[in-house]
Amino acid sequence: MNQQLILLPSVTYAMKAKNILDQHQIRAYIQRTPKNVSVRSCGYCLFVPEHTNEAETLLRKKGVRVLGRAERERL
Amino acid sequence: MIYLDNSATTYPKPPAVYQAVGRAMRDFGFNPGRGGYERSLAASKKIYEARTQMKKFFHASDEASVIFTSGCTQAVNTVIKGVLHRGDHVIISSMEHNSVVRPLQKLYNAGYCSYSVADIGADDDETIENFRRAINRNTRLFICTHASNVFGTRLPVERLCALAHSYGILFCLDAAQSAGLLHIDLERDGYDFVCCAGHKYLYGPMGTGILLLKGEHMLDTLIEGGTGSESADPDMPSYYPDRLEAGTQNVPGILGLNAGVQLLSNIGIEKIYQKEMRLIRGLWRRLQEFDRIKVYGDFGDDSRSAPVLSFTVSGIDSEEVAHVLSKRGIAVRSGLHCAPLAHRFMGTSEGGTVRVAPSYFTTETDINILVNSLRKLP
Numbered sequence: 001m002n003q004q005l006i007l008l009p010s011v012t013y014a015m016k017a018k019n020i021l022d023q024h025q026i027r028a029y030i031q032r033t034p035k036n037v038s039v040r041s042c043g044y045c046l047f048v049p050e051h052t053n054e055a056e057t058l059l060r061k062k063g064v065r066v067l068g069r070a071e072r073e074r075l
Numbered sequence: 076m077i078y079l080d081n082s083a084t085t086y087p088k089p090p091a092v093y094q095a096v097g098r099a100m101r102d103f104g105f106n107p108g109r110g111g112y113e114r115s116l117a118a119s120k121k122i123y124e125a126r127t128q129m130k131k132f133f134h135a136s137d138e139a140s141v142i143f144t145s146g147c148t149q150a151v152n153t154v155i156k157g158v159l160h161r162g163d164h165v166i167i168s169s170m171e172h173n174s175v176v177r178p179l180q181k182l183y184n185a186g187y188c189s190y191s192v193a194d195i196g197a198d199d200d201e202t203i204e205n206f207r208r209a210i211n212r213n214t215r216l217f218i219c220t221h222a223s224n225v226f227g228t229r230l231p232v233e234r235l236c237a238l239a240h241s242y243g244i245l246f247c248l249d250a251a252q253s254a255g256l257l258h259i260d261l262e263r264d265g266y267d268f269v270c271c272a273g274h275k276y277l278y279g280p281m282g283t284g285i286l287l288l289k290g291e292h293m294l295d296t297l298i299e300g301g302t303g304s305e306s307a308d309p310d311m312p313s314y315y316p317d318r319l320e321a322g323t324q325n326v327p328g329i330l331g332l333n334a335g336v337q338l339l340s341n342i343g344i345e346k347i348y349q350k351e352m353r354l355i356r357g358l359w360r361r362l363q364e365f366d367r368i369k370v371y372g373d374f375g376d377d378s379r380s381a382p383v384l385s386f387t388v389s390g391i392d393s394e395e396v397a398h399v400l401s402k403r404g405i406a407v408r409s410g411l412h413c414a415p416l417a418h419r420f421m422g423t424s425e426g427g428t429v430r431v432a433p434s435y436f437t438t439e440t441d442i443n444i445l446v447n448s449l450r451k452l453p
Contacts, residue, residue, distance in 0.1 A: 010304040010317045011108040012139055015123035030119075032111030043111070043303060063137070065314065 003069035006046045006056055007033060014044040017064050021048065026055050037070045047072060077405045077441045082224050082252060082383050082412075082432035084274045084281055088335065095334035096280055099327040106323055108303035118326055125333035126316070132336050133254075133269065134262040135287050139315045142286040143329050147251040148174040149297070150270035150286035151218070153319060154247045155179060157294030158268075164213040165190040166206055168230055169420040170223040173413045175249060179218075189213075194420065199231040206235055216245045221253035222381035225412045225430060226372045226421060227355070229257075229379050233264050240265065245292070251275060254285075255339050256348050256381060261287055268292075276347075276434070277339065279332025282325055288315060296321070347435045351382035354433045354442050361446050362386060368449065371421055371428065385428035388452060393427045396452065400429075403448045407431055 006028075008014045014030045021028040026048060033045040048055045052069070059066055078086050099121070107118040126138040135141055144150045155178045159165070167175055169192050179190045191209040196202040206217065217239045222229045236246040247268040250259055255276030259269060266289065273283025288294075296311050300321030305312050312318050339347065352374075359374040367389045374380050388396050397409035410427040411418050418424045431445065 009312065009314050010302070011119045012123060012126065012316055013314075015120060016138055030116055043109075043306065 002071060004048055004052050004072045005031075005033070005037075005070040006048055006052065006059065007037065007067040007070060008045055009065050009067055011044045013064055014046060017046055017059050017066075020059060020062050020064065021046070021055055024058060026051050026058075028055065034070060037068075045070070077444055079431045079433060079437065079441065079445065080406050080408045081434040081437070082275065082430060083408055085276060085278050085434045087436060088278050088280070088331070089338045091334040091338055092278055092280065092331045096327045096331040099330040103326055103330065106303075107326060108324070121330055121333075122324060122326065125329050128333055128336055128340075129285055129287070132340060133285075133287050134260040136261065136290050140288040140290040142288065142316050142319045143324060144284040144286050144319075145282055145325070146274070146284035147249065147270050147272035148284075150268075150284050151175055151247070151249060152178050153286055153294065153297045154268045154270065155182070155216075155218070156297055157319075158216055158245060158247075158292065159188050160215070161187055162213055163188045163215040164211055165216045165218060166193050166209045166214060167218045168192070168202075168206075168220060169194045170220050170226070170228055170230065170417045171218065171414070172220065172224055172249065172251065172417075173415070174251070175218050175220075176416055192416065195228060195230065199234060202231055203234055203238055206238060210242055210244070214242070214244050216247060218247045218249060220249040220251070221257060221259070222383070223414070223417055224252045224383065225414050225417045225428065226385050227374070227381040227383035228372055229381055232266075236264060236266055252381060252383065255336075255344060256351070258344065261289060265289070273328070273332040273335075277332060278335030278435075280328045283328040283332045285332075286319065290315070294319065298322070342435070348382070350435060351433050351437070352377055352380075354437055354439065355380075355382040355384050355431070357439070358431060358442050358446065359384060362449070365449065367391075367452075371423065383430065383432045385423070385430045387423065387426065387428050388449075391452060393429045396429045399452060400445070400448055405445055405448060407445075 029047040103118040105114040105118045126141045129141045182188045193205040193209045239246040245267045248266045251272045254271035269287040271285040273279035274281040302317040304317045370386045393409040408430045
């Protein structure tokens with residue numbers, strides 16, 4: 001399973017998460033969360049095409065609330 | 076017009092603020108935190124940048140602990156109604172504004188909580204002792220103005236915060252008059268809540284304010300509504316800032332406020348404070364030459380005062396003094412300044428005072444014209 005979406009609780013966290021990943025040269029794009037994702041989310045998530053696991057770990061270490069992961073194909 | 080009512084709201088705003096508001100209306104007039112299209116995300120990014128700058132400016136712990144409000148009053152109400160439980164007791168200073176007194180009085184009238192007023196002492200030790208004496212087993216919160224909006228009196232808020240914490244009591248700083256003039260450092264000073272007016276000495280537009288949280292307390296909500304997050308849940312989100320920011324945000328206001336704070340960061344608030352204090356000290360000295368004028372407060376000691384000065388003129392009502400000055404093109408504020416508690420404490424409840432509050436844009440010439448006009452009072 002290629003879960004390239006990192007689900008976040010709000011747009012503020014999405015912006016914060018993107019900033020952190022930008023600082024670590026990990027490409028990330030803010031987008032709406034797919035409707036059929038089971039985690040109750042904000043409507044925003046980060047699409048991280050590469051190094052997604054590393055990105056998630058980094059965000060958690062930086063205190064960002066990560067709600068879960070999802071596949072991009074489900075959009 | 077010579078505008079000396081900056082404690083009510085600063086005017087003019089820096090040109091960058093007008094430009095930011097105009098640009099926000101034109102280029103970022105899309106609902107932030109709602110849509111997935113590019114322009115909505117661009118608006119969200121601008122709000123986030125503003126949040127980041129506020130975090131840095133006040134040394135807050137996290138962007139999420141910066142809450143944008145409609146003003147300081149909403150911020151204070153959010154704290155009071157979000158923190159207190161039935162039976163709680165609050166201590167406030169004798170210099171507080173109605174934005175603090177009225178929400179507490181409403182809760183008191185409903186039998187929900189009680190509050191005590193601790194008088195400002197002749198020195199900081201006495202003020203601290205007055206607060207300490209007012210503590211009881213139900214005391215949950217201190218609310219204290221950083222500087223009086225009427226008399227410019229500064230309170231020993233860092234010591235009061237330490238006192239509160241030593242008893243397990245929360246501390247809320249009312250920074251309506253001080254944010255942008257006096258250093259506020261959440262990390263260093265440990266305030267639990269800081270309430271700021273955006274449109275005063277942060278030079279933002281009216282209708283803006285900030286509530287800064289230390290982040291450990293889950294406040295109850297003041298209003299509920301859409302946040303763009305967890306929309307399927309009928310309850311408000313449990314995380315900040317969404318929990319306390321229901322409804323569409325004031326994008327032009329917030330981006331204007333951000334421009335104001337950016338300017339303050341560039342100039343340095345110490346420089347701004349010193350400039351305004353120089354003007355107020357000069358005015359204070361000159362007014363002492365007037366037999367008929369009584370100035371309240373001592374502006375000889377910077378650590379005890381902020382650049383707001385109140386005076387009365389013997390034999391003329393304060394409203395009349397302000398009216399005469401207004402006819403000469405000078406805008407000052409008379410009356411009780413929404414702070415009857417402070418006037419009661421200073422013994423000026425009867426006729427109020429005339430208040431002079433400069434801003435960074437006030438000049439010595441402005442103050443000279445005021446003094447000359449006072450010489451010509453009937």
